[in-house]
Amino acid sequence: MNIIFALIVTTIRPKLMKIIPLRTFIYTILSILLIMPSSSFSKEIPPSPYRIRTIVIDAGHGGHDGATRGQFSKEKDVALKVALLLGKSIEDKMKDVKVIYTRTTDVFIPLYERIGIANRAKADLFISIHCNSMPIRRVQSGYKKNSKGQKIPIYKSVQSTSTRGVETFVSGFGRLDEQDVVMRENASILLEKDYKDNYEGYDPKDPESIIMLSLMKNAFRDQSIKLATFIQDSYIESGRVDRGVKEQSLAVLAKAGMPAVLTEIGFISNPAEEEYMNSDHGQREIVAGLLKSIQTYKRQVELE
Numbered sequence: 001m002n003i004i005f006a007l008i009v010t011t012i013r014p015k016l017m018k019i020i021p022l023r024t025f026i027y028t029i030l031s032i033l034l035i036m037p038s039s040s041f042s043k044e045i046p047p048s049p050y051r052i053r054t055i056v057i058d059a060g061h062g063g064h065d066g067a068t069r070g071q072f073s074k075e076k077d078v079a080l081k082v083a084l085l086l087g088k089s090i091e092d093k094m095k096d097v098k099v100i101y102t103r104t105t106d107v108f109i110p111l112y113e114r115i116g117i118a119n120r121a122k123a124d125l126f127i128s129i130h131c132n133s134m135p136i137r138r139v140q141s142g143y144k145k146n147s148k149g150q151k152i153p154i155y156k157s158v159q160s161t162s163t164r165g166v167e168t169f170v171s172g173f174g175r176l177d178e179q180d181v182v183m184r185e186n187a188s189i190l191l192e193k194d195y196k197d198n199y200e201g202y203d204p205k206d207p208e209s210i211i212m213l214s215l216m217k218n219a220f221r222d223q224s225i226k227l228a229t230f231i232q233d234s235y236i237e238s239g240r241v242d243r244g245v246k247e248q249s250l251a252v253l254a255k256a257g258m259p260a261v262l263t264e265i266g267f268i269s270n271p272a273e274e275e276y277m278n279s280d281h282g283q284r285e286i287v288a289g290l291l292k293s294i295q296t297y298k299r300q301v302e303l304e
């Protein structure tokens, strides 16, 4: 404060000297300084209470839960590769952030345990990485005659291979006509022992019980949507097809004690996207986009 006072006196005073007497000038300046709150002079900004210190990266599925598959690769393997690359890239570029993986090898981890790892570590972000896939449907392809000469229908399995794009989910209650992803991603629960005890009676085969999951407390909705939006923006920048940010009742996110997202990095059922997600170029581009969105998110929430 003394330095500021001296500066004011030496810089302003000479110009006003002729008009205002010295004593009046000093009294005026002193009164102004006393009225102004002392914080106006403080150069220290109080530390923000919210910092991104720990990020949990979750490679979807694993072990006997291979999940969806394309022509030559499985979702669990693509998700693991991208998750490990993302973790390494965060460690390289964000030195103040600790990375925790839910898995680093091809092992099965129950969904509740994945979020349990994040909750126990008091993580500040949870990012789950998955591949999308179009459902396989059975459609009638014609008729054949049985031994009695009766016409019986023939069915074949069909799957759309043209659907493509990226979407990112946050925990919430979404549209009932968009439950494909929910049913598929939550189906991992069926591979867990005692799933009914661990999910409070939730049954992934029953669409109505999805409502129950969505009622689980989600205090981090806005922050999760913010990160999910940055992630989608980064995909769009790389020219991907944007399927948007969606709220759905995903078991892996339901009990998150921190902002949490599940990102579907592409359709493994689309040959071009399967190729992209398995290529060095594709993986590098996806990871660079995810890293950039995490950095943008971190900067923004730490400033608030």
Ligand SMILES: [Zn+2]
Pocket: 060, 061, 067, 068, 075, 130, 131, 185
């Ligand atoms: Zn998945």
